[in-house]
Amino acid sequence: MRVFLIELHFSSISPTLPLTSHLRTSRTAFGNHSMIASRDIQHLAPLLVAPLLVALAATSTALGGGTLGPTWYSIAALSPAASGGAMLLLSDGTVMCKVQTGPAGGEGNGWVRLRPNAQGSYIAGTWSTLASMGQTRYYFSSQVLKDGRVYVAGGEYGTGLANAEVYNPLTNAWTPTPAPGGNVSDANSEMLPDGRVLQALVAGTLRTNVIYNPVTNLYSPGPSCLGIHNESAWVKLRDSSILMVDRHAFTSERYRPTTNTWTADANVPVALYDDFGFETGGAVLLPDGRAIHLGATGNTAYYTPPLSGNVGSWVAGPSLPAGQGTPDAPLAMMHNGKILCATAPIPVSGAVFSTPTSFYELDTNTNSFTQVGAPTGGFTVNEVSYAWTFLCLPDGGVMCARLGSTRYWIYYTGGGLGPLAAGKPTISSVTREASGAYRLLGTQFNGISQGASYGDDWQMNTNYPIVRLTSALNANVHYCRTFDWSSTGVQTGSARVSTLMTVPSSVPYGVYSLFVTANGIASDARPFLYARPNCAADIDFDGLVGGGDLALLLAGWLTNGGPAGLGDLDGSGLIDGGDLALMLGSWGVCPP
Known part of the structure; x- marks a missing residue:
């Protein structure tokens, strides 16, 4: 068998001259190889090993995932302003936090943003100030919309009682909506399957x-609901129906998007609302499809959806320990399936909200509560439970805010339990569209719960895909912006789902590992080649097609180019003459 040796003298290559003037061929019986000067190999080494680094990244532990903890970590930098309660995870991986700036003091209209550092750490992240809302609000409805914008409505305190507005992260601007038609105050809200928002009044x-x-x-x-929805906690189930327990009652009901109706469900066996403030705690969907509600009374209750028909069933859950309840208190489903919750003394006459606040992990598999340390140290904080809010982060941590504080914390669980396999997203394809955005197809992009819960005063759902890129060259982490999610559900199982994503302009061209995360549970890494869309042959990403690119192509000759397909320009699965022809045809400086 005859094999042609391509001998190339890189030191004399000019991208402005025809490449054929630099090539000569000879016959050899030694097999396929390219003669590349040692100095060129040294220069190109990081790019030649990029596919190997991608493969290594695919088997490495995802960010977070219990590698820290179990404990609280203070975010190193203080927020520019004191917390005003709400925290929202934007679809680009940054965190948007309501702060007490602007008119009316504590209500305020200000927001700040936390951005993770180049290694993906939120603990070492940096803060910036965002545009202020048009109205002041404290205790209000909020949702991240399918297009990545943010909807807020109402406010138990402030000027926003009966109005709403939408924030666009791309323009850093707020736009008022028409009036909802009544007081929203601190009402519930929930995303519907078609991207609309069900808003309580x-x-x-x-x-x-x-x-x-x-x-x-x-x-x-x-x-309209059958019972009173004020003070209730809403939780989304597998079928996208919304479950709630009527205020200060034992009755429950569900909203069904398919019929746009609320229907009666089974009675709850224990009281969840206290008799003095009619308060209750959060609720969350469990990995097995049940839901759990935590009550201000110290009681908890499990709901099991029906296999058929309209009515499920309730059973009492474990009682909170040490006389604790959850009167307006946050909880969060962690990536390992356990629930982090804040608690406070059960309300009594004249003292609905008492101190101190304690913190527990709830294991619903064993029906057991384990007390954990407080963010500030020790086991309790001399603070009421309504002053705290939680948010699930893409790295597996739970971010924590304390009303009036410029200090934020992140809790990372331990106990030897990693992310739940049942909640792991899968990526089946990543394709670039004419718009420049990428379409991702796969499963489980929305996670197995909505993340964190509080009750009616705050919504901080995170059941949508977050995309993270990890560089094969230097392990730097970049978050992409997702939008146009095909689903707003939870526990979507094997159903095919999709999202669009855009790569920030600050991200260098190169080889990456791409992850989709939902509520801190990451997919396996997928190799991702981020190249100039109008200069695909620039595989060393230096802005021109020249000797370095040819060296890479020849080094991968008759291979598939590694996991990222580096050099497989025609997408045939093999680097061969077709790819060489495409590179020769692109020789020179990349077009703008």
Whole structure:
């Protein structure tokens, strides 16, 4: 068999001259190889090993995942302003935090943003100030929309009681919506499968709802609840129905998006609301499809959806220890399936909200609570439970805010339990579209729960895909912006889901490992070649097609180019003459 040896003298190559003037061929019986000067190999070494680094990244532990903890870590930098309660995870991996700046003191209208550092650490992240809302708000509805914008409505305190507005992270600007048609105050809200928002109104009978359409920027009437929704906790189930326990009652009901109706469900066997403030705690979907509600009374209750029919079933769950309850208190489903929760003394007459606040991990497999340390040290904080909020981060941590503090914390669990395999997203394909965005297809992009919960005062759901890139060259981490998610559900199983993503302009061209995360549970790494869209032959990413690119192509001759397909320009799965021809045809400086 005859094999041609391509001998190339890189020191004399000029991208402005025809490449054929630098090539000569000869016959050899020694097999395929390219003669590359040692100095060129040294220069190109990082790029030649990039596929290997991608393969290594695919088997390495994802960010977070219990590698820290179990303990609290203070975010190194203080926030520019004191916490105003709400925290929202934007679809680009940054965290948007309400702060007490602007008019009306504590209510305020200010926001700040936490951005992880180049290694993906939120603990070492940096803060910046965002645009202020048009109205002041404290205790209000909030949702991250399918297009990545942020919806907020109402406010138990402040000027925003009966209005709403939408924030666009791309323009750093707020736009008011039409009036919802009544007081929103501190009402619940929930994303519907089609991207609209079911918004409760704290007005009249305390049962009415409206539906906000972010595409048309209009509200329409929604179905009324059977019982009072004020102070309740809403939780989304596998079928995208929304479960709640009626205020200060044992009755429960579900909203069904398919019929746009609330229907009666089974009775709860224990009291969840206290008799003095009618408060309760959060609720979250469990990995096995049940839901758990935590009560201000110290009781908890499990709900099991029906296999058929309209009515599920309730059973009492474990009682909170040491006379503790959850009167307006946060909880968060962690990546290992356990629940981090804040607790406070059970309300009594004249003292609905008492100190101190304690912190526990709840294991629903064993029905056991384990007390953990407080963010500030020790086991308790002399603070009421409503002053705390939680947010699930993409790295597996739970971010914690304390009302009025410029210090934020992150909790990383331990105990030897890693991320739940049942919640792991999978990526089946990544394709670039004409718009420049990338479309990702796969499963489980929305996670197995909505993340954190509080009750009616705050919504901080994170059941949407976050995309992270890890560089094969230097392990730097970059978060991409996702939008147009095909699903707003939870526990979508084997159903095919999708999202669009855009890569920030600050990200260098190169070879990366791509991860999709949902509520801190990451997919396996997928090799991702981020190249100039109009200069694919520039595989050393230096802005021109020249000797370095040819060296890489020849080094991978008759291979698939490694996990990222580096050099497989025609997508045939093999680096061969077709790819060489494409590179020769692109020789020179890349077009702008």
